[in-house]
Amino acid sequence: MCGILGVVAASPVNQLLYDGLLVLQHRGQDAAGIATAKGDRFFMHRGPGLVRELFRTRNMRDLAGNWGIGHVRYPTAGSAFNRAETQPFYVNSPFGLLLAHNGNLTNSETLRREMFLSDRRHINTTSDSEVLLNVLARELERAASGPRLDEAAIFRAVAGVYRRCQGAYAAVVMIAGYGLLAFRDPYGIRPLVIGKHESPCGMTEWMVASESVALDALGFELLRDVAPGEAVLIDTEGNFHSRECVAKAVNSPCIFEYVYLARPDSIMDGISVYEARLKMGEFLAEKWKRTLAHAHVDVVIPIPDSSRPAAQEMALRLDLPYREGFVKNRYIGRTFIMPGQSKRKKSVRQKLNTIRQEFKGKSVLLVDDSIVRGTTSREIINMAREAGAAKVYMASAAPPVRYANVYGIDMPTRSELIANNRDVNEICREIGADGLLYQDLDDLKASCTIGSRVQFFETSCFDGDYITGVTDEYLSEVESRSKGRDFGAAGEAEEGAGQLDLNLIDQDQDQDER
Numbered sequence: 265m266c267g268i269l270g271v272v273a274a275s276p277v278n279q280l281l282y283d284g285l286l287v288l289q290h291r292g293q294d295a296a297g298i299a300t301a302k303g304d305r306f307f308m309h310r311g312p313g314l315v316r317e318l319f320r321t322r323n324m325r326d327l328a329g330n331w332g333i334g335h336v337r338y339p340t341a342g343s344a345f346n347r348a349e350t351q352p353f354y355v356n357s358p359f360g361l362l363l364a365h366n367g368n369l370t371n372s373e374t375l376r377r378e379m380f381l382s383d384r385r386h387i388n389t390t391s392d393s394e395v396l397l398n399v400l401a402r403e404l405e406r407a408a409s410g411p412r413l414d415e416a417a418i419f420r421a422v423a424g425v426y427r428r429c430q431g432a433y434a435a436v437v438m439i440a441g442y443g444l445l446a447f448r449d450p451y452g453i454r455p456l457v458i459g460k461h462e463s464p465c466g467m468t469e470w471m472v473a474s475e476s477v478a479l480d481a482l483g484f485e486l487l488r489d490v491a492p493g494e495a496v497l498i499d500t501e502g503n504f505h506s507r508e509c510v511a512k513a514v515n516s517p518c519i520f521e522y523v524y525l526a527r528p529d530s531i532m533d534g535i536s537v538y539e540a541r542l543k544m545g546e547f548l549a550e551k552w553k554r555t556l557a558h559a560h561v562d563v564v565i566p567i568p569d570s571s572r573p574a575a576q577e578m579a580l581r582l583d584l585p586y587r588e589g590f591v592k593n594r595y596i597g598r599t600f601i602m603p604g605q606s607k608r609k610k611s612v613r614q615k616l617n618t619i620r621q622e623f624k625g626k627s628v629l630l631v632d633d634s635i636v637r638g639t640t641s642r643e644i645i646n647m648a649r650e651a652g653a654a655k656v657y658m659a660s661a662a663p664p665v666r667y668a669n670v671y672g673i674d675m676p677t678r679s680e681l682i683a684n685n686r687d688v689n690e691i692c693r694e695i696g697a698d699g700l701l702y703q704d705l706d707d708l709k710a711s712c713t714i715g716s717r718v719q720f721f722e723t724s725c726f727d728g729d730y731i732t733g734v735t736d737e738y739l740s741e742v743e744s745r746s747k748g749r750d751f752g753a754a755g756e757a758e759e760g761a762g763q764l765d766l767n768l769i770d771q772d773q774d775q776d777e778r
Contacts (some may be wrong), residue, residue, distance in 0.1 A: 265291055265292065265338045265366070265367040265672055265673055265674075266291055266292045266335060266336060266337050266338055266351075266364075266365070266367075266434050266474075266475075266526050266569060266672070267285065267288030267289070267290075267292055267335065267336040267474045267475070268333070268334070268364045268365065268366050268434065268435070268456075268472075268473070268474050268476075269281060269284040269285060269288065269333060269334040269335070269337055269364075269436070269471070269472070269473045269474070269478060269729050270331075270333045270334075270436035270438075270444045270446055270471065270472045270473075271284070271330070271331060271332060271333075271444075271469070271471050272330070272331040272443065272444050272463075272469065272470045272498045272499075272500065272502055273331065273461075273463065273467075273469040273470075274330065274463040274465050274467040274469055274502070275330060275463070276300075276327075276328065276329065276330060276331045276497055277329065277330055277331060278298065278300060278324050278327035278328075278484055279300045279324070280285070280471075281300070281327075281332055281333070282298065282319055282324065282334075283481065283482060284471070284473060284481070284482055285298070285334045285335075285336050286315050286316065286317045286479045286480055287477055287478045287481045287527075288336055288473065288474055288475065288477075288484075288746060289314065289315055289338055290335055290527060291338065291366075291374075291474060291475075291525065292335075292336035292337045293314055293336070293338065294312065294337045294338055294416065295310065295311060295312045295313065295318075295336070295337040295347075295349075295350040295351075296310065296311070296313065296314070296315045296318050296319075296334070296335065296336045296337065296350070297309065297310025297311070297334065297335050297337075297350050297352050297364070298310070298319070298327055298332060299327075299332055299333055299334075299335045299352045299354075299362045299364075299438060299446075300327045300328060300329040300331065300332030300335075301329045301331055301332060301438055302328040302329035302330075302358070302501075303329075303441075304438065304440050304441045305440075306354070306360065306362055306438065307326055307327050307328055307329065308327075308362070309323040309327060309573065310335075310350040310351065310352065310353065311347060311350055312347060312350065313333050325701070330500070331438070331443065331444055331500060332438065333352055333362060333363075333364045333375035333436045333437075333444070334364065335350075335351040335352055335364035335365075336739060337350060337351060338674070346389065346390075346726075347547030347587045348388075348389055349389050349390070349391045349393075349394075351363070351364045351365065351393060351514060352364045352438075353365075353393055353394050353397045354410065355398060355401050357405075357561070358401060358404050358405050358408060359404065359408075359413060359439055359440050359441065359442070360439070360440030360441075361397060361400065361401055361404075361437060361438065361440070362437065362438040362441055363393065363396065363397040363400070363435055363436070363437045363438075364393075364435065364436050364437075365392075365393040365396055365397075365433055365434070365435045366433070366434045366435070366454045366456075366474055366672065367431060367432035367433040367434055367435075367449065367453065367454040367671060367672040368390040368392060368431050368432055368433075368670060368671050368672040369395060369396060369429055369430065369431040369432075369433060369768040370430045370431035370670050370671075370727050370734055370738060371429070371430040371431065372392035372431075373741075375395050375399055375428065375429065376395055377418050378428075379395065379398050379399070379402070383398070383402045385398045385401070385402065392431075396425070396429060396433060396435065397437075397545070399424075399425055399429055400422075400425050400437065401707060402424075403420075403421035403422070403424035403425055403428075404417070404418070404421040404439075406421070406424065407420040407421040407424065413439065413442055413491070415497060415504065415505050418439070418442070418445060418495070418497055419495055419497070419507045419509055420446050422445070422495040422509045423509040423510065425447070426449070426450055426493060426510045428507055429449070429607065430732050430733070431449070431453075431560075431670070431671060431732055432449055432451070432453035432454045432518070432671035432672050432722075432732075433447075433448070433449045433454065433694055434446075434447075434448045434449070434454040434455065434456040434474065434490070435447055435448075436472055441500075442497075442500070443497060443499035443500045444470070444472070444497070444498045445495065445496070445497050446458075446472040446490055446494070446496045446498075447490070447494065447495040447496070447509070448489075448490045448491070448492055448494060448496070449492065449493070449509045450492050450493040450512070450513045450514070450712070451491030451492055451513070451514055451515070451516045451722065451731055451732060452489075452491070452493075452513070452514075452515045452516060452517050452533070453516065453518050453671050453672075453722050453731075453732075454474070454517075454518065454671070454672060455474055455475060455489070455517060455518075455521060455526070455532040455533065456472060456473070456474060456489065456490040457472065457474075457475065457476050457479065457486060457487075457488070457489050457490070457531075457532060458470070458471070458472050458486075458487045458489070458490060458496065458569065459471045459472075459473070459476070459479035459484030459485055459486050459487055460484060460485055460487055460633045461482075461483055461485065467501075467502045468502050468504070469484070469502065469625040470498045470502065470504060471484045472496065475526055475527060475530040475532060476530045476531045476532065477527045477529050477530045480529070483740065485572040485685045486531065488536070489532065489533050491508065491513065491515070492510075492513040492514065492515050492516075493508055493509055493510030493512075493513030494506055494507065494508050494509065494513075495507055495509045506732035513716055514720060514731075515719075515720065516721055516731050517532065517533050517718060517721060517722065518671060518672075518721070518722045519708060519709065519712060519722065519723050519726075520634075520662075520669070520673060520720040520725065521537075521660060522535060522537050522541070522711075522712050523541075523544070523570070523634055523662045523708070524551050524570050524633045524634055524662075525632050525673070528541060528570075528572075528573060528773065530666055533716065533718050534702045534715075534716040534717060534718065535712055535713075535715075535716045535718060536715075538573055539714075540711050540712045540713075540714075540718070541570070541571075541573035541574050541633075541661065542573045542574070542576075542577045543553045543577075543710070543711035543712075543714060544573075544574045544577075544661040544662075544707075544708065544711045545573060545574035545575060545576065545577030545578040545580075545581070545631070545661065546577050546578075546581055546711075547579050547703060547704070547710065547711055548574060548631070548659050548661060548701065548703055548707075549578045549580075549581030549582050550576065550581070551701060551703070551704065551707070552578070552582060552659065552701055553582070555701065556657070556699055556701055558700050559627075559655075559657060559698075560627050560630070560655075561582070561584055561627050561629045561657060562584075562585070562626040562627045562628065562728045563578035563584065563585045563586070563589075563622065563626055563627075563628055563629070564578055564582070564584050564585070564586050564587070564588050564628075564631060565586075565587055565588070565589035565590070565622065565629070565630055565631070565648075566586075566588070566590075566630075566631050566632075567590065567616075567629050567630060567631065567633075567640075567644060567655050568588075568590055568592045568616070569592065569667070570633040571631045571632050571633045571661060574631055574661040575631035575701075576657065577579045578629075578631055584629070587619075587622045588619065588622070589618060589619050589622040589623060589628065589630075589648070589651075590616045590618060590619070590644075590647075591615065591616070591617050591618075591619060592615060592616055593614060593615050593616070594755065605736055611651075612639070612640050612643040612644065612647075613643065613647070616644065616647065618647050618648065618650075618651040619651075620651045622651075622653060623651035623652050624651065624652030624653075625652060625654055625655040626652075626653055626654060627653070627655040627656075627657070628648060628653050628655070628656055628657070629657045629658075629659060630644065630645070630648065630656060630657065630658050630659070631658075631659045631660075631661065631677060632644075632658065632659070632660055632661070633660070633661050633662060634662035634665060635658075635660050635662075635664070635665065635682060635683070635691070635695070635702075636665050636681065636682070637680050637681065637682055638682030638691070638694055638695050640722055640743050641658060641682075641695045641697075642694070642696055642737055643731040645658065645695055645697055646696065649696075655698040655699075656696075656697055656698055657697060657698055657699040657700070657701070658692075658695065658697040658699070658700050658701070659700075659701040659702075660700075660701070660703060661703055661704050661708075662702075662703055662726070663703050663704065663705045663708060664683035664688070664702050664707060664726070665681050665682075665683055665726065666678075666681060666683045666684055666725070666728065667681075667684075667724055667725050667726070667727070667728040668681075668724075668725070668739055668742065669724060669744065669763065670724070670730065670734055670738070670739070670742060671722060671724070671732075673725070675718040677743045678739075678743065681745075682694055682695070688700055688702060705723060705726050705727060708723075708726075709721055709723070736741060739768075
């Protein structure tokens, strides 16, 4: 899960990109980067850390130009600590390209070998995003007629990317001297929306972003989503072109976006995240009535923040009081994307504190968006008991997470998932709850399809059905790599090793200069 942004405007875009990344910060807190262009020259600043920590006034001044892209990173492939794997990625041939990518390629190792053996291209990091960039670069070489590009050649190149790349990918690309390219994989697994704004000078300004909330915050009107298998090209003059570049596309967005990843005020693929989460609570309440009506509950309490709409609706449908029982420290990162189990466990109590009077002597129903590893749930239930709760029940707005996700969410190792090879009663005992309720997968799908035209979802972490086709050998390979990597294991790439920024003005400053 990462956040991407691209803008073509009538005036300098550095502030627009910065503000947009702030709004998308929930999609990645490991690293950030902004690239802009003026004429045929690129300017870039990128590095580890939060957006507000990374960009200083002098960095912003150096990001000249009226069009550019931005990225916030949450690593699911490659190294979490290698500075060179921060995005955007750059390649100087052909034409000069910069790419920011959200998702995960499932055939990146095959492509990496092809790049070296057939295309004579060297991939210098372990990031699949650099692989995607080099595949696009090679396809542009093939599609171009001589030293110049045109609209048709760019769309032919994207069609070549779709033929070669498997997995989930939404990307924004800067092509020097031409403009902004955006595309989304043929299944539409990762989100990408389009917005426009009429500037005072009469030029139509364009923005593409991972979530509609970025458009809202920056005054852009949401037009639509980039369709699965579609490519969008916006030249430097603001002319908009689009084309379906794949014969058969099936819109199957990742359902976990609506459960947890996206902000509640976003709309993606015509689905309101907030309304979907309300529906999740409604379906949970109906299942509670069918299966756990005998359990006495005094109060419904959400685990902040993603579960609030579901908890509110569940309390309403069960005619129970809704209370805030946990106060969140907003200066601690989301524990789901914390690198390493020990840090996740330690951060739970740093992140949440109980309001003791809401628990003391009460039977409480805690509602969370999902239960992945179980570490957070176990700690939260312990905190509720320490605060004096008589009984603690848990409800999950999502079904049991039993399978690896290979499309850009960090749940790659099945052995880490608490629901792997356990039934609900066993999970309940593991997390220390007095009762446990999971959402049914059909009800989760129904929560997200009401009022939308989406008929299919990517639900592999719940049902093991990988829509792009994934072999057991690939899953075993991913899990093996993940165990060795774990965001800081021995053998991590050395700081400083990585991509070469050829002829690129990169504002990576030494820490002492900040």
